[in-house]
Amino acid sequence: MNRRFSWFNATSLTIGFAFLYLPIVILIVYSFNASRLVTVWGGFSLEWYRSIWSNEQLLGALRTSLGVALVSAAIATVLGTLAALALVRYGRFVGRTLFTGMVYAPLVMPEVITGLSLLLLFVSLGVDRGFWTVALSHTTFTLCFVAVVVQARLVGFDRSLEEAAMDLGATPMKTFFAVTLPLITPSILAGFLLAFTLSLDDVVIASFVTGPGTATLPIEIFGRARRGVSPEINALCTILVGLVTVVVILASLVTKRSAMARAT
Amino acid sequence: MASDGKSVGKGVGTSVGDGRLGRLLVPAVPFLWLGALFLAPVAIVLKIALSDATIAQPPYLPVFDWSEGWTAILDALGALDIENFALLTEDPLYWRAALSSLRIAAISTVLLLLLGYPMAYAMAKAPEKLRPVLVMLVILPFWTSFLIRVYAWIGILKPEGLLSALLLHLGLIDEPLAIMNTETAVFVGIVYSYLPFMVLPLYATLEKLDATLLEAAEDLGCPPWKAFWRITVPLSLPGVAAGALLCFIPIVGEYVIPELLGGSDTLMLGKTLSDEFFKNRDWPLASAVAIVLLVIVVGPIMVYRDIETRRMERAR
Numbered sequence: 001m002n003r004r005f006s007w008f009n010a011t012s013l014t015i016g017f018a019f020l021y022l023p024i025v026i027l028i029v030y031s032f033n034a035s036r037l038v039t040v041w042g043g044f045s046l047e048w049y050r051s052i053w054s055n056e057q058l059l060g061a062l063r064t065s066l067g068v069a070l071v072s073a074a075i076a077t078v079l080g081t082l083a084a085l086a087l088v089r090y091g092r093f094v095g096r097t098l099f100t101g102m103v104y105a106p107l108v109m110p111e112v113i114t115g116l117s118l119l120l121l122f123v124s125l126g127v128d129r130g131f132w133t134v135a136l137s138h139t140t141f142t143l144c145f146v147a148v149v150v151q152a153r154l155v156g157f158d159r160s161l162e163e164a165a166m167d168l169g170a171t172p173m174k175t176f177f178a179v180t181l182p183l184i185t186p187s188i189l190a191g192f193l194l195a196f197t198l199s200l201d202d203v204v205i206a207s208f209v210t211g212p213g214t215a216t217l218p219i220e221i222f223g224r225a226r227r228g229v230s231p232e233i234n235a236l237c238t239i240l241v242g243l244v245t246v247v248v249i250l251a252s253l254v255t256k257r258s259a260m261a262r263a264t
Numbered sequence: 265m266a267s268d269g270k271s272v273g274k275g276v277g278t279s280v281g282d283g284r285l286g287r288l289l290v291p292a293v294p295f296l297w298l299g300a301l302f303l304a305p306v307a308i309v310l311k312i313a314l315s316d317a318t319i320a321q322p323p324y325l326p327v328f329d330w331s332e333g334w335t336a337i338l339d340a341l342g343a344l345d346i347e348n349f350a351l352l353t354e355d356p357l358y359w360r361a362a363l364s365s366l367r368i369a370a371i372s373t374v375l376l377l378l379l380g381y382p383m384a385y386a387m388a389k390a391p392e393k394l395r396p397v398l399v400m401l402v403i404l405p406f407w408t409s410f411l412i413r414v415y416a417w418i419g420i421l422k423p424e425g426l427l428s429a430l431l432l433h434l435g436l437i438d439e440p441l442a443i444m445n446t447e448t449a450v451f452v453g454i455v456y457s458y459l460p461f462m463v464l465p466l467y468a469t470l471e472k473l474d475a476t477l478l479e480a481a482e483d484l485g486c487p488p489w490k491a492f493w494r495i496t497v498p499l500s501l502p503g504v505a506a507g508a509l510l511c512f513i514p515i516v517g518e519y520v521i522p523e524l525l526g527g528s529d530t531l532m533l534g535k536t537l538s539d540e541f542f543k544n545r546d547w548p549l550a551s552a553v554a555i556v557l558l559v560i561v562v563g564p565i566m567v568y569r570d571i572e573t574r575r576m577e578r579a580r
Contacts, residue, residue, distance in 0.1 A: 005389050005390060009385065012382035012383050012385070013386045013398070015379075016382075016459070020402070020456075023417055023420060024405065027415075039424060039425065039429040082289075083294035085290050089290075095295065098303075099291065099295055099298075102302055105302070105562075106298075108514070108562070109517075109558075110514070110517025110557055110561060111517070111534075112519050112538060112554070113306075113309070113517070113554045116309060116551070117308060118301065120305060120309060120547070121304060121308055123322055137301070140298070140301040201411060203411050203520060204520060218411050222411060222524075225411075225414075228418070229418050229425075233415065237409070237412040241412060244407050244408055244409070245404075
């Protein structure tokens, strides 16, 4: 491709990135605003952060969300990795087409349908809705994302390493834990992280399958956002953005370090 | 599960007992999980879509009662009908919701292309060292909460919000903007949220584009704009298709953005579904809407996959 970078290219990049980042920057800046009004800058203040700290409802929702995200991401990582192994390593088996469909369909399924269908399942089974129904629902849709991430790594996998291990007398089980698993660990971690953030972010599915008294943080934010902007929500969002940014940066540092360790 | 020590030295494929069970469990566990929590729920939605609404708990008829034996189940099956779907086609409200979903998704996809293509193009032309950073910058907002990013626009778009204040201050407008709670706000929110999904596949194809083709065109006296239209654009069409599909499909089923930024006149299927379910408590009708939405969403994917497979076969 022609590599002369024109003013037009520079402008489109500037506009594009400004569009992507300005709203988040504005949100963060105004979370430190002393004034309750959006357009008035009343000076720097941590008032809204203090008021979150004493808001039991929001803190409870935050705890619920983190709990759901941890539990569902952990189960989804195991199940998703198994699903990826089944997709890449098992060749043909009975029901393979159905299995592939079930792994990919949830990725494109509108959230309202996933939420509705799971709620109807829980209702017809007579299950009490709450923490566990949300966690199980999140596990189900995030495990498919984990499967896709791990699958991508397995496809580009050098199988001669496994063959070498087996030639040297390792059992398939031992080969898996000593050779395969360490090599696909970065993608498993990436899958876990993706599952965690997707769960932490979901509002639609959670609003369908949650029960009384178990509001997740997105449900709280969504409910308040419908009534308009409040500086408390700005502060809360800033904390979440900060949290996710730190986790993503840490994750990329870890992958970079492990890549370097392998290279040397 | 592990029997590491036992079969060491037996070589490939001779592990017995729990090793074989372990091998069976790998596909079986996720298979059963998805069967129970994905396939069964969809089947239930389909069944309830064919049922009749009633004032009871649960609010639909017939209810399958397995304790009544097979004949009762068969009777219940006989009571299923497509009445709800007939209702959906008769009431113009649902037609309007379906068409409006498709229209909003189509317009948003075009807007996304108009904004995303120049961006992806510039990224592909940027110095090689800079490119991974630019890709990272496109992906990063995806990691921050979708809900938060939509929420951020409320403070900007509302009449007493920042955009109005800025434009009033500059003297460009005389009275506050009335964007919030309109379709315009929905478009802004959608384009903003889905931009990474459009830019990344476009960038992937543009970055791989063979530079020698453009050089050849230039050597033969072809002006750059013509080379762009006759070489770059046609060769980037797979990326355009991938990006358009990645955006169009989820936008059709979008619920959060129209709910937060749109007004009561912004009709979309996702909103209709949740209104039927939560406000009218008409579970069968909500399920029928879900099935319609499912068909609209899955249909284009099937067509796309078909086209892609044929393209790959031709390439071979």
